[in-house]
Amino acid sequence: MTVNEDSFTNWKNREEIAESMIPIIGKLHRERDVTVLLHSRSLVNKSVVSILKTHRFARQIAGEELSITETLPFLQALTTLDLGPSQVDIGLLAEAYRADDRGLSVAEFTAGAVAGATGANKIERRDGRDVVLYGFGRIGRLVARLLIEKAGSGNGLRLRAIVVRGGGAEDIVKRASLLRRDSIHGQFQGTITVDEANSTIVANGNEIKVIYANDPSEVDYTAYGIKDAILIDNTGKWRDREGLSKHLRPGVEKVVLTAPGKGDVPNIVHGVNHDMIKPDEQILSCASCTTNAIVPPLKAMDDEYGVLRGHVETVHSFTNDQNLLDNYHKADRRGRSAPLNMVITETGAASAVAKALPDLKAPITGSSIRVPVPDVSIAILSLRLGRETNREEVLEYLRDVSLNSPLKRQIDFTTAPDAVSMDFVGSRHSSIVDAGATKVDGDNAILYLWYDNEFGYSCQVIRVVQHVSGVEYPTYPAPAA
Structure with missing residues (x-):
């Protein structure tokens, strides 16, 4: 047999194993609210090739591809346990098992590693939490996709309604079409049907009521069976506490803004300051992308x-x-054609840093240039550091942060020498460090940070909503502090 035939046979064998994983991952998610991860990347609703590519990602951690034959036994072991709602990282399980010298079987090791989520220790399933989307534009539709994707057993976040202004004939059909197909992010993964008579969109079995209103004061959400909901305002029309308080109508308990908040509205960046949210806080912002x-x-x-x-x-x-x-545009320069020009504008991101990182005393300035691409941006972060270092040290540190720290869901890392903006469409991280572009000279460092300003940001919004709703389940094995 030739080398090529050996490689092909190996690939087909791995495909077969990945196929056998899919129903196990799906059943754990649907029936037990268990999300299976591989080095912090979800394997739920993923294709065979996507599962194999995620295993290959482990090369960045151990220098070699993680074998799917190595992770399958851990996945199988999970099915034998009385496992409660949780996130279980089979990549971390495999890595920890390699380093363990107690001579345990895979089943024994797995049982010990996830003991906090089994038997008497397991978290009982919580009732589902209603979510309402106020506005259904770029961010609103991507947040809707994520909510539907994460519906699981139905005991997590449940998208119950979207609120929009009436748009005339076939309004709901056109909105459903925009949810179904997206020029940047591709087709919706599932099925969508429309019930015009009842003003309802059904997406993967999720019944979503379309409510028409010109102002929050016009809506009583309890009339639609909605209670204790988290309302996500995607319009940006109101940004201060007074304006956002208009959403606190019957049936709505909390309001989350997908734009920078003003005044005393907390600006939350998940992974950085989400633990600072007060339990009784009703209004908060997810800041900007x-x-x-x-x-x-x-x-x-x-x-x-x-x-x-x-x-x-x-x-x-x-x-x-x-x-x-x-x-005409009320802002300077923004009235000029977006697809034809680079447009210098301002960004509030630098000033928003103080809200998210109050302990950081360093002055941070910022500006922005809008360019003719439809999605994915890059932030060039130029820093004066407190001590001298070198490029190799900084890159190794940021690589480790992206893989092993509490910020690994926010920070990704790429060494690809030919990566360009479109390669990061669909990234679930809030930023991706470009190793090749990084500059370090003594106490000066320049980081190039890619980010999908639509989808990556939407993922951060969902993480905040999960946190304040109480359906953000613990991860096993426990991540390093």
Whole structure:
């Protein structure tokens, strides 16, 4: 047999194993609210090839691909346990098992590693938490996709309604079509049907009521059977506490804004300051996509090196706020055609850092250039550090942060020498460190941080909503502190 035939046979064998994993992963998710991860990347609803590629990602951790034959026994062991709602990382289980010298079987080791989620220790399933989307634009539709994807057994977040202004004939059909197909993020993974008579969109079995209103005061959510809901405002029309309080109607308990909050509204970047949310806080903001991109690596650099000052320059994809062709706009320059120009504008991300990182005393300035791409941006973070270092040390540190720290869901890391912006469409991280572009000279460091300003940000919004709703389940094995 030739080498090529050996490689092909090996590939087919791994495909077969990955196929056998899919129903196990799905059953754990649907029936027990268990999300199976592999080095912090979810394997739920993933294809055979996606599962194999995720195993290959482990090369960044151990220098070699994680064998799917190595992780399957841990997955099988989970099915034998009285496992409660949790997230279980079979990549970390395999890695820890390799380092363990107690001579335990895979089943014994797995039982011990997830003991906090089994038997008398397991968390009981919580009732599902209602979610309402106020506005259904770019972020609203991506958040809807994520909520539907994560519905699991139905005991987590449940998208119950979207609130929009009436758009005329076939309004609901057109909105469903925009959810079904997206020019950047591709087709919706599942089925969508429309019940115009009852003003309902059914997506993968999730019945979503479409409510038409021009103002929050027009809606009584209890009339639709909605209670204690978390309302996600995607319009950005109201940004202060007074304005956002309009959403606190019958049936709504908390309001989450997908834009920078003003005044005393907390700006939350999950992974950095979400633990600071007070249980009785009813109104909060998820800040901006750029704030979410720069704050996690800024915190990481400050923790290790100290940051004396910094400047962030964002090269940002154009947004719906700009004009397709030259036309009046209340802001300077933004009236010029977005697909034809680079447009210098401002960013509030630098000033928002103080809200998310109050202990950081370093002055951070910022500016932005909008460029003719539809999605994925890059933040160039220039820092004056508290001590001298070198490029190799900084890259190794950030690589480790992306793989092993509490910020690993926020910070990703790439060494690809030919990566360009479109390669990061669909990234679930809030920023991706580009190793090849990183510059370090003594106490000066320049980081190039890619981010999907639509999808990566939407993932951060969902993480915040999961946290405040109480359906953010613990991860096993417990991540390093």
